[in-house]
Amino acid sequence: MSEIISKLEMKKITKKFPGVLACNNIDIYLKSGEILALLGENGAGKTTLMNVLFGLYQPEHGKIFINDKQVIINSPSTAFKYGIGMVHQHFMLVPNLTVVENVALGLIGKRIFKLDLNKVRKRIEEVSKEYGLSVNPNAYIWQLSVGEQQRVELIKVLCLGANLLILDEPTAALTPQETDELIVLLKQMAEKGRSIIFISHKLNEVKAVSNRVCVLRNGSLVYEGKTQKHSVATLAEKMAGREIYMPTLKEKSQANSPILEIKNVFAKGNMGTMALDGLSLTVSKGEIVGIAGVSGNGQKELADVINGISHIERGKILLNSKNIANLAPQQIINKGIGYIPEDRMHEGTIPSFSVKENIIMKDYNKKPLSKKMFLQNSIIEKYSQKLISNFDIKCPDNKTMCASLSGGNVQKVILARELSRKPKMLIAAYPIRGLDLGAAEYVHEQLLEARSENVGILLISEELDELLDICDRIAVIYEGKILEILDRDIATKTKLGLLMAGIKNEKKAI
Amino acid sequence: MKKKLYSEAIYRLLIIVIAVFSALFVGAILLLIAKTNPLTAYYVMFTEPLSGKFGLTEILVRAAPLMLVGLGIAISFRSGIINIGGEGQILIGAIFGTFIALTFPDLPPYILLPLVFIASFIGGAIWGGIAGWMKAYLSVNEILSTIMLNYIAFQVYMFLIRGPMIDPKEVAYGTGVPQTALLSKNAWLTRIIPASRLHAGIIVAVVLAILVYIFLWKTTIGYKLRAAGAEAKAAKYIGVNVKNYLVLAMLLSGGFAGMAGAIEVCGVHHRALESISAGYGFSGIVVALFGGLHPLGIIPASAVFGLLIVGADMMQRSVTVPASIILAIQGLIILAIVSSQIFFSNIGLKEKIMIKLKLMKSGDKDDT
């Protein structure tokens, strides 16, 4: 265990990437026991700055001081040496290894032969006891839900005995409960003298957890100050450089004829168990129905079966009262269902394809974009340009690979594609996960826009605020069934929270 | 802007030259070991093929089949399949084509030749398709299946040209050489330059290269093919039947290798004989990757590799060295050139070097 970090300073950090000035002359400092929140829009430079601190990137200029001694951190292993640990934005876990093995990887260091997994297992159990992070050490990573994986990431850094923690959007994929637990946990750690850098786009969390905030914009530090001086709104303003109003729906929907009816559907998950057993749900035209629930209760399968990506065992799925169950994805797309998938990087888009090619992903084989199987390049060119400007997608040009766009912009590409196809029904899974407030605001505006054009929308999310903001009705999914459906006016966070935990009526709970 | 392209070109040239030189330097040591003067050897290797009709035509004679195989490889790699089965696919293609040519010797060329090429395409496609199908539906890794299928193809081919399809004369005279009868002139690709072996095949190949480019980048099927290869999950999401496109890719890939077989039969040998694949199945992979898996890149790449083959071969003759040295030097050059790619792909590194070389001011940024 390395010496306690009573003071960390990053001075005049500048990091360039071809064509981008990711960090421009940034100064930040951090004292032990302090929780610093790092804010900024997608692409502002937060991850890059932290990667510099963690030794993954070498800055062009700038120095790092620990306890007033300058240190050179040129690799993660040196970062560990100084007691710096990082939970990365995109999970850094090896899927076909077990939890223990993943943690062990960090502990074995230079060792060649001796591999004592039991010792590691003990360590994990200690840590998870100390901080109440439960996880099965012998499970393979690919078997774990996103939330569980997030926990593993935390346990990993804790086991490595980090006393400066960098958490890059740790809550992006956590349920409200998990998030609250995490916040409590972080405060404990801070009290134990650890210092923490916390990156998040969810300002209420930031408010709840941090002592200080630093705001980045286009790679420069634009604000630094105490958290309690601010409300969520003012933080948002600092961050985006403008005021932000998360839109909420005003008028009640004249929920008329149903567009999508799911009747008693059974479907297997990829573990072979019944992920949907007897799920029923109806979405009407011009209505947004939210699906609340702890991830892993069938949301993914629900979205997949509606879109024909996986098959159902029994039941009916009716679109305009015509059965579309188990049709090929192509047919379902043609019938007018749009889908914003959870995995935006590998399902919603093709990373190695250009923005242009990703925009036409669903219409490349339709007139006018193609005639008799020939792509009409000039038309496609115009079309993509139009969408890029309409949905103001930030990219050098329409030939840039999607891989190099921020999740925020990737999400805009998907929205642009799905919405401009004028779907009758839209499935949106976690549409604002990991997006900055500005982007989130934008996404919600678009969804409401679609709603007002009489599109039926199924919104899958774990963020109750999101659901409460824009849903007409909120259905809670639990173990593959709809436990209950609440109208927006009677739905509250606490009710939803309990339902999500599978507790149907309050009396039982007490 | 112009200046930028110019310095860009200089940079690329510089890197390639350095790479090739370092390879040749190591090769030189080998040549010295073999007691020959490297300078004369290399001089021959790179000037003789380019000095005169003979060398140039010979280069193109190699380029034609290389291009076709390369195109096939590009298609398969683009859709995420590593096709090492070129050799086998060439052989099967060659034999299919030959069969047609021998069965309908009297058809006029403008009917017979297309038929032969179609047949060869089908032959190669079957051979490639098997691997594709087994990967898609039985999850048999394509590297394993294509390697194994190469051996099987070789035996099948040998059996046919020494057995059922052997030249009757060979039996009559009892020499029993494994080769089919000579094809009727109708099945010969016309020689486009007199007193040389350069045949119309090269034109066919270039045309096909352009067609493949159009197919991959300008048609919806090509789009699906690339999508399935680039990100299967996303392809499923937009309703592409990934498995079938895997198979399609291998059908095409094999088909093109098959046509390379036809090119050799109709253009060079005018019959099917032993060792007709001439290692193009492997060199084709190199060509495809040198060409950046892009049809229009493969055209020059195949010519370059043709030069490599012809030049090295001429070198063997003028300065007598053991033939093996050629292989070694070709290997070295391949290694050097692939290694040099990083100087293009790693933009940061590229910028640094270009600035050092004063090809670029540190200010202006580079978007290539």
Place this chain on the structure above:
Amino acid sequence: MILDFIIGIISAGIPLAAPLLLAGLGEMFNQRAGVFNLGVEGIMLMGAFVGFLVVLTVGSPILGLLAAIAVGALMGLLMAVVTVKFKAQQGISGIGLFMLGWGLSGTLFRVYIGGITSITGIKPFSFPLLGKIPIIGEIFFQNNILVYIAFLLVPISWYVLNKTAWGLKVRAVGTNPQAADTLGIKVERIRFQCIILGSMMAGLAGAYLSIAQTHIFADNITAGRGFIAVALVYFGRWKPAGIMWGTLLFSLAHALQRSIQVYGINFPYEIAVIIPYLLVIVVLALSYKSQLLGPVALGKPFIRGSRE
């Protein structure tokens, strides 16, 4: 008669599995670390030649084997520099290495030996008592030492891969190098080590053919066995035992088809000679598909901080 037939097949098949097994296990380490080395054939040829040369000049088989391993390491080093340091496309690099190895061995053979000669090399030896046991003895206890080494390496490789710290690093590096990197594991170093280790084993496999099997060296003596070894890694789905079964299946099938021909069981020989290749494909096609989804990062160079 029929018994001899079977004994003959097994006792001929097992030793021939050895070189494939050595090279195959080596390639397994490459690939588990995420590097696809198609150059095995070339490395084997160099191993075969250098090993032979040393035995021919110095006379000591042990030195011969060591030399082969050393030259394997050198070839591996080259492959590692090209594919890991320069991040070159791996398939094409492998082909380059293959051509280099083939050409180099041929050239040096011409220059330093210049004609087919033979050596005593390593001979099979019969275990004191065990060798005498009727059938078992002939099959299992009358092989040359390298055969036993090769098969011993199966459990050893398994242990190294699954039970040691280094093995854990290898598995991580081959599946998610980014993650391994953030845990302070030197991805490139591990890949170097694996490529070199794999190449050493390939060199040994080559030496097996010249020193222990044929006792001669001739141009292209490996005749494609390097590629077969690579293929069999996929048959074994990156598991030592699986690879062992693959090599046994393949070489026993070969022994079988030879016996079929020799015993004049009438049967077109072309069919006979393709049996092993067919069998490998078919068996794999029919075998159950294992959970382990192989080294996902196979073939992808590691670039720190890149997402793709």
Place this chain on the structure above:
Amino acid sequence: ENDLKITEKVKIALIIPSTIDDLAWSQVMYEGIEAVQKKYGEDKIEIEVSERLWNAVDAGSAIRQYASQGFDIVIAHGAQYQSVLDEIAPDFPKTSFAYGTGFATHHPNIFAYDPQAQQGAYLLGIMAGLKTKTNIVGIVGPVKSGDAIKYNIGFEKGVKSVNPKAAVRIAYTGGFGDFVAAGEIARTHIKAGADVLSGTAQQSVGAIKVASEFEGILWLSSDMDQCSIAPQTVLASQSYRFDEVIEKIISFRQEGIVGGKHLELTLENGFLEIVYNPKLVSVLTPEMNKVLNEAKTKIISGEIKVELK
């Protein structure tokens, strides 16, 4: 020995599928030409070789290049080169091209040489038939075609002619260059009871080596004298006297005949001969030698025709 008067230098180019030291088909031709060179001196005979041109495409350019460089005789030493020659020859009417094994001389400046492998094989077969104790004789074949077939048929006929009981077992590797496989087939033969072996193609070296590791196994070679690899095992070899062929071609040219001839290598014209291994020749008893010599004279006189049917 009828020597030629070579006035001006004869330039000979050789294209071979494998290498000049393959101890078989390619090497024997190379040594043949060398022998001629030794005989008449470097000033009279010039030699150029291109190796490893097993594929006819590359061979094609080599042949054309040699021809255009003004070589008098261009020898493409393999059956697969026939069609390439057919198309190059007309462009160089003064140059003599030669290839083999073959018969077809579609142009007046192409020689086709054609070893009657079955003849020598017949004699070797007789030795095998006489020497085998187990009455099992094994053949290690490459691919079932060309010279290999001729050889195997002749060999089998020879065996039967003196020892009808003896079984001749033939197994093929399916290729020409797999030394290991050849060796394994030899081993299998021996394990299966064969005590006399034979085979063709360069890979048979591998088989000979394996044979030499067993006690009392005899090997009979084709193509060239191979006893150097295994003096205790190789009893005799059929050897092609390509030096004679070359001289023949040269003399033809001196008569102004640049080709169009089908040159057979036979026992009769002595272009084909049996070379005994001095260390082992003693294993052949006088009676055996008698049988052999009779057979040889009969073949030469044409009394015995070794049919290929």
